[in-house]
Amino acid sequence: MYTTEELILKIEIRLAAIPLNKEPDKLYDPISYTLSLGGKRMRPLLTLMACDMFGGNPEDAIEAAIGLELFHNFTLLHDDIMDNAPLRRGRPTVHIKWNPNNAILSGDTMFALAYRCIANTSSRHLKKTLDLFTKTAIEVCEGQQYDMDFELRQDVTIPEYIEMIRLKTAVLPAAALKIGAIVAGANPMDAENIYRFGENIGIAFQLKDDLLDAFGAEELFGKVTGGDIAANKKTFLYLKSIEKANESDRKKLLEYYKTGSDDKDAKVRKVIEIYKKLDIEIITEKEIEQYYQASLGFLNRIPEKTGDKSILYGFIESLMNRDY
């Protein structure tokens, strides 16, 4: 078994080897830039961990893993245009540093480069890997569309929100894990269980993100606390509050979420006050715990003899227990 650090190193070495010092530079520079912004490399790491766990050689999964990382970064690039986001990991976004056209086209190229890596999967596992990757890519697009649709809707339900984050954020780590399993030659039931594990843990992660956005310490999280509230994002916390609030608080919430960002700090403070009054922090933690337990249920279904699950457990726990 490899350590997390060993796997991360493999990923960074392979990422650095993608030939991007190419013409036309306005096409390739934004791709280098995006990859250089870093990130946890969670998705490729999950692929290599799963491959290792199921007795495969992580080297055989590295191309697909890199494909997933390229795809993830492509979605960030295009999402940032759509969300008109000025910053990504504290640095100017591509559509700001270059322009929206460059961001569109470099993103498209990155998507194709992702497929170039996926296509390097050994022929025995190519079709399965490719089909899962494409299915996932389409679902991620669907999730992003629902997210944009929800901005304009006042009647979003919690199940709809959960389905949106499942598509937008959870199916990709789930597919990352399953692709590792596929390349390792895992049996279909184990591969399905690792997928369901990833899907549930992915939803738990996103809910944790939502929670930290409102209740995390700004200096640790690296994001402005309350960013979701300032942007009128209808997160689990907001939707649950709307559901639980009395008539007066509900009206206030709806009113706050109509306004722009002039009175950002005051608005964030007032919304969080209502969250606190309604015990939303505790309710969200319970919801997270449910998805976390569900995910562990799927992981536990994979027989111990199959492989050592300890690294995966450790990685997941470190992500779940973060407070930033």
Add this chain to the structure above:
Amino acid sequence: MYTTEELILKIEIRLAAIPLNKEPDKLYDPISYTLSLGGKRMRPLLTLMACDMFGGNPEDAIEAAIGLELFHNFTLLHDDIMDNAPLRRGRPTVHIKWNPNNAILSGDTMFALAYRCIANTSSRHLKKTLDLFTKTAIEVCEGQQYDMDFELRQDVTIPEYIEMIRLKTAVLPAAALKIGAIVAGANPMDAENIYRFGENIGIAFQLKDDLLDAFGAEELFGKVTGGDIAANKKTFLYLKSIEKANESDRKKLLEYYKTGSDDKDAKVRKVIEIYKKLDIEIITEKEIEQYYQASLGFLNRIPEKTGDKSILYGFIESLMNRDY
């Protein structure tokens, strides 16, 4: 051998069977809309023709053919955002009818749907088809980037322009033909020759488009004559004129190409006057003929016993001899 009409019918039937009546509708409606705008279906047709010609069953190439048509339409969708084009085939573009975010995301989804079709190629030919498709997709993006770069450059050379149109428009029909050959199990040399045939004929087509934009009759061509001139597009005609013009005319051309569209009709008329004075129409026709002959040279290298090239000859000739 199938007739062109029979092959077109296969393509339209398969296109109509793509499940697009799906949620979220803002994601899928723009895709249906784009495909419903029609077009010549040239790329999938070339795939099926090549497959047929090399003794394959066009049914085995239909998925890849549809993948190429989806990819082509995806590039149009994103190009229209980048070019800020209001119309496509006489109808509002997606970024106008919906909005730019929808156009970005529906385009991304279309790209993934293209890969879904490509992935349905039989496993024997999958890797080759996939690699050629991805290589081509990246080249098309490079071509679009060069096209945008050239808008800002005053020193574009004719070889640079030819390389740009090779990437932006010629490699896709070339790949379409070669994928048909691959699926038919053609030998690698024949597959390469059909690719080179497509590449050269693709450049000839684009030069013909450039020519018709300046010298075609508007009512036949369906586009405003002189659209390239109005948009300051540095086409072969323009670049050749800059090269051949005397000092005074060269200055005039450079001046005309600095201006916006206030004086569009006058500007188009004046530029075309210079083109006429310099025999640009004849020079361009000669250039087209060179690429046309080069393409036939590659087609002729494919032994007659390999298959009946007559449909391909006929199709190409009809496209070359169009005057709209």
